[in-house]
Amino acid sequence: MTNPTPLGTWVADDYDVVAEITTNMPTGLTVSDDDRVFVSFPRWGDDVPFTVAEIIDGIPVAYPNAAVNVWSEGPGDGKLVSVQSVIVAPDNTLWLLDTGAPKFDAFVPSGPKLVQVDLATNEIVRVVEPSADAVTATTYLNDVRFDFSRGAGGYAYITDSQPVGALIIIDLASGESWSRLRGHNSTKATDQFRATVQGVIREGYRVGADGIAISADGSRIYYCPLSSRRLYSVATEALLDRSLNDDAVAATVIDHGDKPASDGLESDAAGGLYMTAYEHSAVVKLDADGNWSTLVHGPAVLWPDTLALAANGHLYVSVNQLPRSPLFNGDIDDRVLPYLIIRTPVDAAPIRLTAVA
Numbered sequence: 001m002t003n004p005t006p007l008g009t010w011v012a013d014d015y016d017v018v019a020e021i022t023t024n025m026p027t028g029l030t031v032s033d034d035d036r037v038f039v040s041f042p043r044w045g046d047d048v049p050f051t052v053a054e055i056i057d058g059i060p061v062a063y064p065n066a067a068v069n070v071w072s073e074g075p076g077d078g079k080l081v082s083v084q085s086v087i088v089a090p091d092n093t094l095w096l097l098d099t100g101a102p103k104f105d106a107f108v109p110s111g112p113k114l115v116q117v118d119l120a121t122n123e124i125v126r127v128v129e130p131s132a133d134a135v136t137a138t139t140y141l142n143d144v145r146f147d148f149s150r151g152a153g154g155y156a157y158i159t160d161s162q163p164v165g166a167l168i169i170i171d172l173a174s175g176e177s178w179s180r181l182r183g184h185n186s187t188k189a190t191d192q193f194r195a196t197v198q199g200v201i202r203e204g205y206r207v208g209a210d211g212i213a214i215s216a217d218g219s220r221i222y223y224c225p226l227s228s229r230r231l232y233s234v235a236t237e238a239l240l241d242r243s244l245n246d247d248a249v250a251a252t253v254i255d256h257g258d259k260p261a262s263d264g265l266e267s268d269a270a271g272g273l274y275m276t277a278y279e280h281s282a283v284v285k286l287d288a289d290g291n292w293s294t295l296v297h298g299p300a301v302l303w304p305d306t307l308a309l310a311a312n313g314h315l316y317v318s319v320n321q322l323p324r325s326p327l328f329n330g331d332i333d334d335r336v337l338p339y340l341i342i343r344t345p346v347d348a349a350p351i352r353l354t355a356v357a
Helices: 236-239 247-252
Strands: 014-021 029-031 037-040 052-056 060-062 083-088 094-098 112-118 125-129 141-147 156-158 166-171 177-179 195-198 200-203 209-214 219-223 228-237 255-259 265-268 271-279 282-286 292-299 304-309 314-319 338-346
Touching: 014 060, 029 304, 029 314, 037 083, 052 282, 060 094, 083 141, 094 141, 112 255, 125 255, 141 209, 156 209, 166 209, 166 236, 177 209, 209 271, 219 236, 219 265, 228 236, 236 247, 282 304, 292 338
Parallel strands: 209 265
Antiparallel strands: 014 338, 029 037, 037 052, 052 060, 083 094, 094 112, 112 125, 141 156, 156 166, 166 177, 195 200, 209 219, 219 228, 228 255, 265 271, 271 282, 282 292, 304 314, 314 338
16 A cells, blocks of 8 residues: 655645744744634744734734834833733733844843733733843743742743753743753753754754743643754652752653754643644644644644644644844845744644633
């Protein structure tokens, strides 16, 4: 019998295109439980009129308003400087992760922050800045996951993707924050890492902890450096225990072995873990039984960046041609519009870790 998906073919190129974006390059992506789609456009050198948008009728519209998205120079007080990630949290509010670091330069004062938006009113209701001792001068806040089932007000877990990476934890009740595993092998970029993206070898990718996902019961945080092909997890109990030193936290790290080089991670309520495979223009899944499968794979999927599992049972993916952009292509712009937001059905439910009533 002939193998229906032999090697050398695009094995999963049947996906839906949600939006074709012809303006700025998207990274972050999230979907609310009522199917509203939000994206982020970090300020990496392009002229970015707004760094967060809602996709309305296929078109990005500044969100939560145009004014808060206007920033050119100076501190980030009251402004969105360069938002890398957007996440609909278990409390059904939208959280914006602002790097505060345009062009990957040093972050500006009051730049790095978590911004909470009420989706019912489309108003900013809270801003949380990491404390000075939770970051370094070269911190780059990359992605975030939430657990509202622990503590007085829940916790946010953030990847710091500078080459010597870390995990940053924010206590959402007190606003206190701290870092863990800074410089640990599991959070830093692999030395002499080389990526082969659609057959082209790329050097110089020096990105630490990037993708992040939370287990269905909230007991572990999965993460990976972008410049690596390993998957790791750490016990959340250890991350939250301020009395433990980093060696004790590191003792709870599990190396889950090889995987494709990944940017974004996502997880589902049944224990599935989803990963972008940016070298192969693909998205793969590791199910709770340890089985691997390919969900998306196609020539147009050049750099799948962020994954978002929606309540409607679809996995959404932002596709942004990052290796063709000047910052990652020797100052040469080879991007070919449009950028894509795509989705594929996965028959899975997102994780919603909420407070116990």
